[in-house]
Amino acid sequence: MSKIPGHIIDEIMSASRIEEVIGEFVQLKRSGSNLKGLSPFTNEKTPSFMVSPAKQIFKCFSTGKGGSVVTFLMEKEHYSYPEALRWLANKYNIAIPVDREPTAEELAAANEKDALFIINEFAKNHFVSSMNQTDEGKSIGLSYFRQRGFTQETIDKFQLGYCLNTGSDLTDAALEKGYKFEYLDKVGLSKERDARKFDFFKGRVIFPIHSASGRVLGFGGRTLLNDKKIAKYFNSPESSIYNKSEILYGLFYAKGEIIKLDECLLCEGYTDVISMHQAGMCNAVSSSGTSLTKEQIRLISRYTKNITILYDGDTAGIKASFRGIDLILEEGLNVKVLLFPDGEDPDSFSRKNSREDLSQFIATNRQDFIAFKAGILLEQVQNDPLQKANLIKEIIHSISLIPDPITRSIYAKEIAMKYELEESLITTEVTRLRSGKWADSIDEPWLKDAPILQPEPAEKQ
Incomplete structure (x- = not known):
């Protein structure tokens, strides 16, 4: 990757506001001239994480970590120094020299996590391009999302895509660019059987799964075939960059609104989250293909102490969710539950109602856990x-x-x-x-x- 010139680094540091950046990861509250919140590095109950807007530094008293906004990103997101600078440049709309595609040698020299992130970013862009620029992608993938009622703005926001059904389109494109099959296999994008390499998500619409800072960690892929022998959803396997028990789908897009409203709406599926955001309820997330975990609850607690769980009318599934409610209570968060009318879920209900009506329905019908x-x-x-x-x-x-x-x-x-x-x-x-x-x-x-x-x-x- 090309070196960032010194004068651009100075511009990035001058434009960056540490309270704005850390505020995307931690719910900060005023404490004198400083800001205070729960440490993003531990599971503390009493806030010991301090941010000084005047000095543009942070200090975590539970771990001893501290430093500048760049240091925070390197500690929290495990970025390299150049990656942290590029993240800030993107946030503050500062132009830096355009990178060329890394060569196979450069990719091999990078550490594995960096390589996997680079490959996932390439795959995400390829899936988006395949859906919007090929006949198959437009007639199948894009058509499906539009039939679900998603606008082009929403499709672009969530970086939705499609994996062509040709068998090895993504794999071939990645190998041609010099990406190693070993890494494609580790993130679950490509597989090999009988000496034949093929795309794991072939013929499926794609939902990229992001970290809280927007890095692509993995993917969910939904088949459009009505074949009960085929799993409706495929999800990326766990890897050194993707642990599904620690990820919330949609958090990258929802965290700011969660902090602003001091509430998180917890849904069940990808399309629930997307439809809720399109309806203006942008504090919605989902548990990304896994039962609710303590790690996910602790992740929410960095932004708010208030969770409203949204359920459809599936009574058996609701009973099974009681464990999740108990986990939320055990972590000291406030939990309410909302049941949608029979035959409705967050996806379908939000598409039929305005933001005002949806917001009013949630406010009026949610119950505390005892009543529920x-x-x-x-x-x-x-x-x-x-x-x-x-x-x-x-x-x-x-x-x-x-x-x-x-x-x-x-x-x-x-x-x-x-x-x-x-x-x-x-x-x-x-x-x-x-x-x-x-x-x-x-x-x-x-x-x-x-x-x-x-x-x-x-x-x-």
């Missing part, structure tokens, strides 16, 4: 007192996971009033659960075998 969990389980409990007792124990178990004692106390009072119980009984049970002395006393077969304690379904198909 009780409403779902009461459908099975009816008037059986033993089953009702087990339902209450399930809710108390969720309350016991909340780390803040004041919040636990408020919910204990609420559940006592709701079910006409003595508050002391609820408090005692919560204390017993938190002390680790609680043994599973739920012995009703219908509840023990129900899917409510299983992981929630992965990427909505």
